Amino acid sequence: MKNKHYIDRSLKSLWNPCTQMKIQQAQSIIPIRRGKGVWLYDYDDKKYLDAISSWWVNLFGHNQSEIKKFITDQLDLVEHIMLAGLTHEPVINLSEKLSTLTNLGHAFYGSDGSNAIEIAIKMSVHYWKNRSQPKKNKIIYLENSYHGETLGALSVTDIKLFRKNYASLIKKNNLIKTPDWRYAYKGETAESYALRCIQDLEIYLQENHQYIAAFILEPLVQCATGMGMYHSVYLKKARELCTQYQIHLIDDEIAVGFGRTGKMFAFEHANIKPDFICLSKGLTGGYLPLSAVLTTDEIYMAFYENKIEKGFLHSHSYTGNPLACSAALGTLSYFENHDVINQNNKTSAYISERIKILATLPISNIRNIGMIWAFDLEEVTKNTLKKISMKAIDRGLLIRPIGQTIYFMPPYVINHDEINFMIDTTLEVIESSL
Ligand SMILES: *Cc1c(COP(=O)(O)O)cnc(C)c1O
Numbered sequence: 001m002k003n004k005h006y007i008d009r010s011l012k013s014l015w016n017p018c019t020q021m022k023i024q025q026a027q028s029i030i031p032i033r034r035g036k037g038v039w040l041y042d043y044d045d046k047k048y049l050d051a052i053s054s055w056w057v058n059l060f061g062h063n064q065s066e067i068k069k070f071i072t073d074q075l076d077l078v079e080h081i082m083l084a085g086l087t088h089e090p091v092i093n094l095s096e097k098l099s100t101l102t103n104l105g106h107a108f109y110g111s112d113g114s115n116a117i118e119i120a121i122k123m124s125v126h127y128w129k130n131r132s133q134p135k136k137n138k139i140i141y142l143e144n145s146y147h148g149e150t151l152g153a154l155s156v157t158d159i160k161l162f163r164k165n166y167a168s169l170i171k172k173n174n175l176i177k178t179p180d181w182r183y184a185y186k187g188e189t190a191e192s193y194a195l196r197c198i199q200d201l202e203i204y205l206q207e208n209h210q211y212i213a214a215f216i217l218e219p220l221v222q223c224a225t226g227m228g229m230y231h232s233v234y235l236k237k238a239r240e241l242c243t244q245y246q247i248h249l250i251d252d253e254i255a256v257g258f259g260r261t262g263k264m265f266a267f268e269h270a271n272i273k274p275d276f277i278c279l280s281k282g283l284t285g286g287y288l289p290l291s292a293v294l295t296t297d298e299i300y301m302a303f304y305e306n307k308i309e310k311g312f313l314h315s316h317s318y319t320g321n322p323l324a325c326s327a328a329l330g331t332l333s334y335f336e337n338h339d340v341i342n343q344n345n346k347t348s349a350y351i352s353e354r355i356k357i358l359a360t361l362p363i364s365n366i367r368n369i370g371m372i373w374a375f376d377l378e379e380v381t382k383n384t385l386k387k388i389s390m391k392a393i394d395r396g397l398l399i400r401p402i403g404q405t406i407y408f409m410p411p412y413v414i415n416h417d418e419i420n421f422m423i424d425t426t427l428e429v430i431e432s433s434l
Pocket residue numbers: 112113114115117146147148149218223224252253254255280281
């Protein structure tokens with residue numbers, strides 16, 4: 001009963017994110033003592049399968065020895081230095097490797113995903129100012145998008161619940177129709193729906209391009225609003241339109257980068273080159289907070305001037321932290337030493353096969369790309385949804401439904417037994433809750 005001790009103390013001292021604390025009190029909370037692979041263990045040593053990679057960050061599960069070694073080696077050298085006027089080997093190595101992987105360069109670092117979004121949108125607007133086009137200062141974003149919750153990131157996030165109370169603080173940007181295929185007409189394919197959305201986008205850009213600095217999107221999967229997926233032709237055509245109308249394309253790969261969609265980066269599915277790429281979450285394999293924004297030489301050169309104010313002066317105290325960069329190098333080294341993407345393809349095929357047993361349930365829109373699966377429960381009440389997650393936790397499965405959507409985004413190292421447990425338990429808890 002050690003759990004209870006930590007739950008009581010936690011509720012008195014902690015304010016949890018994304019949580020109505022009054023409801024949390026009633027539902028309780030799981031205190032986690034340690035983790036190994038896909039499993040988390042509480043203080044009474046009960047284990048839970050982390051089917052959502054702890055908010056999508058733990059690519060290779062918990063307590064991963066190869067990544068850990070990169071951090072401990074760096075710990076013996078130096079833990080932190082400021083990055084203004086100083087530099088260090090981990091940040092240089094990481095910048096070079098990210099540049100090779102993304103075909104973009106001059107990595108700029110932040111401490112989390114929202115930071116990366118702030119950096120990219122500030123850079124874009126500042127670019128147009130430096131290029132004497134200050135009117136190009138609006139960012140356009142997709143319906144159902146999520147790019148983080150700091151004020152700038154919230155200005156391009158389409159979740160009313162998260163925005164409403166801060167409306168007076170948020171700059172008005174412009175919404176674009178989402179290509180999520182669940183909004184297609186009956187009988188319309190994901191591809192033709194995406195193309196129809198592109199037509200709308202084109203009309204919008206024709207009229208407004210002179211005011212638009214950038215178009216920000218989550219490539220192929222709108223994760224935080226319920227794993228909405230769309231066809232890659234949208235990315236390809238959006239890139240063409242952005243080029244035609246001189247608008248930056250900001251590719252927010254914070255959730256889907258590093259192999260999640262079956263390629264190293266989701267933009268590769270469309271064979272495009274974005275103007276900015278934002279990386280975080282999986283970047284350090286879930287070890288330490290870090291984010292990076294990479295961009296083109298052309299954009300970098302617009303800041304390269306004698307005048308100080310033309311430079312990009314944005315800064316964070318922990319920019320390019322050596323331990324976090326080492327964790328990221330550990331993550332990339334894991335990719336280099338293991339055939340991750342191919343191995344994931346096999347794991348993905350197995351999960352897609354096993355997930356078919358859920359088809360007997362009253363669910364719709366079963367969807368998958370790479371190592372992400374989602375489906376929507378039809379006509380369930382909030383109470384039923386709560387029952388499902390509570391029962392799952394009771395049985396040792398950690399899922400965190402988003403509205404009516406249940407999804408799996410497991411660590412890549414999940415094995416067949418663990419997959420069977422994940423799917424069988426899901427079937428059982430849904431069946432017994434309806
Ligand atoms: C999580 C997320 C963010 C914000 O990252 P934080 O580290 O939570 O600030 C931004 N964009 C996308 C697509 C995300 O999934």
